[in-house]
Amino acid sequence: MAMTEESRDDGGELCGMIRSRWPEARVARSSLGEVSWSLAPEALLAVAQGLREDPRFSFEQLMDVTAVDYLAYGQEDWMTEASTAVGFSRAREAVQNPVAPPHPEARFEVVYHLLSVSRNERLRLKVPLASDRPAVIPSLTGIWASADWFEREVFDLFGILFEGHPDLRRILTDYGFIGHPFRKDFPLSGEIEVRYDPEAGRVVYEPVSITPRTLVPRVIRDDARYAKPDPAEKGPSHD
Amino acid sequence: MTEIQSYTMNFGPQHPAAHGVLRLVLEMDGEVIRKVDPHIGLLHRATEKLAESKPFNQSIGYMDRLDYVSMMVNEHAYVLAIERLLGIEIPIRARYLRVLFDELTRITNHLLWIGSHALDIGAMSVFLYAFREREDIMDMYEAVSGARLHATYYRPGGVHADLPDRMPQHAPSRWRSKKEQRARNRNREGSLIDFIRDFTERLPGRVDEFEDLLTDNRIWKQRTVGIGVVGPERALQLGFSGPMLRGSGIAWDLRRTQPYEVYPDLEFDIPVGREGDCYDRYLVRIEEMRQSNRIVRQCLDWLVAHPGPVILDDYKIAPPPRSVMKHDMEALIHHFKLFTEGYTVPAGETYAAVEHPKGEFGIYLVSDGANKPYRLKIRAAGFAHLAALDEMARGHMIPDLVAIIGTQDIVFGEIDR
Numbered sequence: 001m002a003m004t005e006e007s008r009d010d011g012g013e014l015c016g017m018i019r020s021r022w023p024e025a026r027v028a029r030s031s032l033g034e035v036s037w038s039l040a041p042e043a044l045l046a047v048a049q050g051l052r053e054d055p056r057f058s059f060e061q062l063m064d065v066t067a068v069d070y071l072a073y074g075q076e077d078w079m080t081e082a083s084t085a086v087g088f089s090r091a092r093e094a095v096q097n098p099v100a101p102p103h104p105e106a107r108f109e110v111v112y113h114l115l116s117v118s119r120n121e122r123l124r125l126k127v128p129l130a131s132d133r134p135a136v137i138p139s140l141t142g143i144w145a146s147a148d149w150f151e152r153e154v155f156d157l158f159g160i161l162f163e164g165h166p167d168l169r170r171i172l173t174d175y176g177f178i179g180h181p182f183r184k185d186f187p188l189s190g191e192i193e194v195r196y197d198p199e200a201g202r203v204v205y206e207p208v209s210i211t212p213r214t215l216v217p218r219v220i221r222d223d224a225r226y227a228k229p230d231p232a233e234k235g236p237s238h239d
Numbered sequence: 240m241t242e243i244q245s246y247t248m249n250f251g252p253q254h255p256a257a258h259g260v261l262r263l264v265l266e267m268d269g270e271v272i273r274k275v276d277p278h279i280g281l282l283h284r285a286t287e288k289l290a291e292s293k294p295f296n297q298s299i300g301y302m303d304r305l306d307y308v309s310m311m312v313n314e315h316a317y318v319l320a321i322e323r324l325l326g327i328e329i330p331i332r333a334r335y336l337r338v339l340f341d342e343l344t345r346i347t348n349h350l351l352w353i354g355s356h357a358l359d360i361g362a363m364s365v366f367l368y369a370f371r372e373r374e375d376i377m378d379m380y381e382a383v384s385g386a387r388l389h390a391t392y393y394r395p396g397g398v399h400a401d402l403p404d405r406m407p408q409h410a411p412s413r414w415r416s417k418k419e420q421r422a423r424n425r426n427r428e429g430s431l432i433d434f435i436r437d438f439t440e441r442l443p444g445r446v447d448e449f450e451d452l453l454t455d456n457r458i459w460k461q462r463t464v465g466i467g468v469v470g471p472e473r474a475l476q477l478g479f480s481g482p483m484l485r486g487s488g489i490a491w492d493l494r495r496t497q498p499y500e501v502y503p504d505l506e507f508d509i510p511v512g513r514e515g516d517c518y519d520r521y522l523v524r525i526e527e528m529r530q531s532n533r534i535v536r537q538c539l540d541w542l543v544a545h546p547g548p549v550i551l552d553d554y555k556i557a558p559p560p561r562s563v564m565k566h567d568m569e570a571l572i573h574h575f576k577l578f579t580e581g582y583t584v585p586a587g588e589t590y591a592a593v594e595h596p597k598g599e600f601g602i603y604l605v606s607d608g609a610n611k612p613y614r615l616k617i618r619a620a621g622f623a624h625l626a627a628l629d630e631m632a633r634g635h636m637i638p639d640l641v642a643i644i645g646t647q648d649i650v651f652g653e654i655d656r
Contacts, residue, residue: 032323032589060475063592063623066603066616074607099586099607111603113590113618117475117491124590146478149626172280172655181285188292216294220608221583 059114065150071184074099103128139165157182259651282655294581303389306653309348320591333397339538342531348596356645397550463517478623481598486512486520493594619653
């Protein structure tokens with residue numbers, strides 16, 4: 001929390017340059033030194049074009065495209081009934097500062113990692129997709145050739161559509177697969193299992209017979225170590 | 240006049256030159272490739288989703304199984320990401336140990352690559368020599384972690400254990416005479432450091448042998464020079480990294496440009512190609528083996544002179560030593576909590592990238608403050624490289640396609656994840 005708190009004041013050189021070209025940019029350098037820029041899908045194409053072509057930025061490489069599904073962000077296993085049939089009854093204090101998803105109105109966020117080899121700089125673009133509209137985002141295949149497969153993967157695993165992609169097919173999942181497995185509401189055990197049926201003499205597809213089970217519950221704790229140091233209190237110790 | 244039509248051909252998924260389960264649907268015009276459509280995902284295990292359901296430390300073992308020929312470097316990116324979010328600094332000796340094993344892993348990766356690449360193109364003997372050297376690195380892995388391949392050696396806060404004082408020896412066997420047995424154990428008399436040092440003295444000569452067999456070999460050159468040419472601009476466009484990018488003439492190495500651990504203190508050179516063809520990428524990787532060997536020797540010199548802790552002394556993250564747990568109640572509780580629940584990582588996000596033998600291997604980690612990752616994205620170098628296969632192979636023939644698959648150094652564990 002304190003670790004990654006974003007501040008708009010201390011932006012560094014890259015943030016300043018971005019703001020000089022796009023004054024409205026919500027760009028910030030995290031305390032880990034990583035620059036993130038959150039922007040709307042409508043602005044993405046023009047921004048990406050500018051970041052690549054403008055010699056002040058020259059982000060020649062798109063290293064990665066991924067998505068995050070914020071459906072279950074900040075939720076613990078004992079807040080849900082689905083994680084186990086019996087529930088977790090361990091006594092535990094309630095979390096003081098529950099974590100909220102970064103964009104309450106958006107379920108998905110598409111994340112791009114850019115790299116400038118000539119300027120030795122990285123930039124993360126984050127595009128939240130409003131939940132009340134279909135998850136569609138412009139494709140960057142015309143700007144970086146490497147976007148092709150990365151976008152196919154995000155489409156396959158999250159069901160986000162990339163407008164203008166030349167060949168938006170599934171890439172990692174099986175032929176004829178149904179659903180988007182990396183969404184948070186897709187069960188870890190999947191929906192379908194495959195086996196060879198000796199009587200029918202062929203491979204059959206059936207609903208899974210596994211009951212989902214949680215071995216270690218997901219738990220969020222207010223760990224004193226990550227709070228801002230309080231001089232009155234004694235630091236963490238394990239003596 | 241006979242009309243020649245293009246036809247579609249299937250390559251793989253069970254094909255010895257496909258390096259795993261790669262299925263290619265080729266559109267052929269006679270012997271010439273018009274289009275390549277790789278069908279991947281046959282090894283997809285949803286590692287990223289599995290990691291979301293486990294405490295942080297339990298996924299380290301999954302990282303080994305991504306690129307299963309350079310195991311420890313995968314772990315490195317993952318533990319780096321966790322350490323950044325936790326905001327912890329690891330002991331200096333652990334940094335040297337990580338660099339030591341990163342570079343040994345780079346050598347083992349390149350040994351396997353040169354063996355299989357040469358075998359694909361028809362040079363059988365290199366394969367046998369390369370695997371002989373690789374076996375010694377597997378023994379180093381085993382000595383330090385107990386496992387030959389999937390080490391799970393790097394931990395958030397440092398590494399699992401220090402180097403052992405004694406190198407395990409080959410047990411007596413009824414199939415070998417006493418004299419033979421002594422010869423096999425000759426370099427295993429001392430500690431693991433002695434064994435590695437002996438290896439580093441041997442390796443440059445072995446790399447020379449590979450070069451004798453290949454570098455000026457007429458057939459090798461016919462098969463690799465001018466094949467799969469990618470220019471520097473195009474290599475950047477296609478998201479190339481590692482030897483694929485350096486082979487195209489761009490001197491970009493994360494160990495130098497965005498250094499992590501102790502790389503700034505070490506001396507090494509970055510080999511760069513000129514033409515961007517399979518032959519240049521071969522030369523780049525050969526030189527990388529020599530440079531890695533140089534780094535390993537510097538690490539050994541440092542490690543001998545500087546004993547110290549190898550993992551953080553913080554029981555919230557690293558388990559307490561067994562001897563302490565025998566008499567310290569707190570330590571026992573910490574041990575129990577660490578292995579039943581794990582530690583919580585502060586909310587935030589980070590992207591940690593390392594110079595993997597195959598290119599840039601990155602971990603994008605999103606945490607919501609829980610004891611499990613909220614989202615883990617693995618950026619595999621081979622994924623971007625394989626995406627460019629179509630472009631690299633067009634206009635070439637099928638035997639050249641095999642050379643291009645070989646030069647990309649792809650492993651399906653990391654591409655399919």
